[in-house]
Amino acid sequence: MKLLLLGSGGREHALAWKIAQSPKVEKLYIAPGNAGTAEVGTNVALKADDFEGIKAFVLREGIDMVVVGPEDPLVKGIADFFRADAALSAIPVIGPSKAGARLEGSKDFAKGFMRRHNIPTAAYRTFTRETLDEGKAFLRTLKAPYVLKADGLCAGKGVLIVPTLDEAEKELEAMLGGMFGNASASVVIEEYLSGIECSVFVLTDGKDYQILPEAKDYKRIGEGDTGPNTGGMGSVSPVPFADARWMKKVEDRIIRPTVNGLREEGIDYRGFIFFGLMNVLPEGTDVANASEGDPYVIEYNVRMGDPETETVMLRLQTDLVELFEGVATGTLASHPVSFDSRSAVCIMLVSGGYPASYAKGYPISGLKDVQESIVFHAGTALKDAEVVTNGGRVLAVCSYGKDGEEALAASLKNAGKIHFTDSYFRRDIGKDIL
């Protein structure tokens, strides 16, 4: 088979690494890819949302399947574009239709969907400029901290968690006033849930689903979960509290109602669903008994997580291309998934200054000295045959271990061998739950 994978981050390098291991793959292209994906496939200089360019390439190269990494092309309707085009309609796209991608593209849609299907999530209401005063009144009925979410896509920046009522009212006004452009023309205000986050992933063919290894990501820049939010500074899999008992709650209350709900609403959904969950613990529960908690959906994403994919792909033993074929042919039920029982930990090496402004183009050294870790490239480029930094998140250093501690130690050791100007990484990934 000839596959085309869209995207250019650490998630896509991890997906490409896994796809390339399949004996079914004759040729793997990544558009646009990065210096890491070039090691496992062939990069193509096309943007992931250049539908006409992608069409021309797919037809020219005789591509058999398209796998979509990021949400943007899905929200813009790439799956619909393929299905509506006579020359492309027989080529499966792994990723939901535009209607399905609203689970991520519109927070208000996602909340309404959960309400319709009785899926546990924080209580909420949605407001616009016209209903600003009602929004302020609703804020007064909630307890601090206050959670405000821009309805539309904001590259992960559209959620504000605000400590006081006064600030929440001001932020609501600013958001509705265009703080995130049109994306915040509607704002979801919701109840704050306190607990421990966990990312759960499934692949679905629209009828059946297979659950992939779960993971936890670390979003804050600083150790001990301090400082501003980033795209993710590392991940671990498995998550100790996500044992069979807790995962059964997730499956019964969240996964099955979501897949069934999509089908009942006539939404064409063939791809990944990423459930961003909060494990809410009953008052006084010890963290050691966290599997007693109740899972709530914080958000849906219609793609894999980054940096979760990096650890999930390490632990997925099943041939990913066979799973994709199951999605494409509606036979996913006959493709059970098996996991590596080892732990995986990923540490993200980022550019100094990230998540605010940072420089690009610094040479990276030491990659060849890495032993027993797998390094996925997140933001790199090739310049005169040399790997240079090309983003905020630069490299994901991932390792296996008999447990999380051992995997973390291996990733730390190897992260220390890689050098570029002003590099930074967190040393405490997973320590809170291991």
Ligand code: AMP
């Ligand atoms: P989102 O983009 O929806 O994932 O939100 C970003 C982050 O904000 C999440 O990963 C959570 O850490 C936090 N968050 C979002 N909604 C809530 C909520 N209702 N209660 C507590 N934390 C939340």
Ligand code: GLY
């Ligand atoms: N790691 C969270 C995300 O990919 O949105």
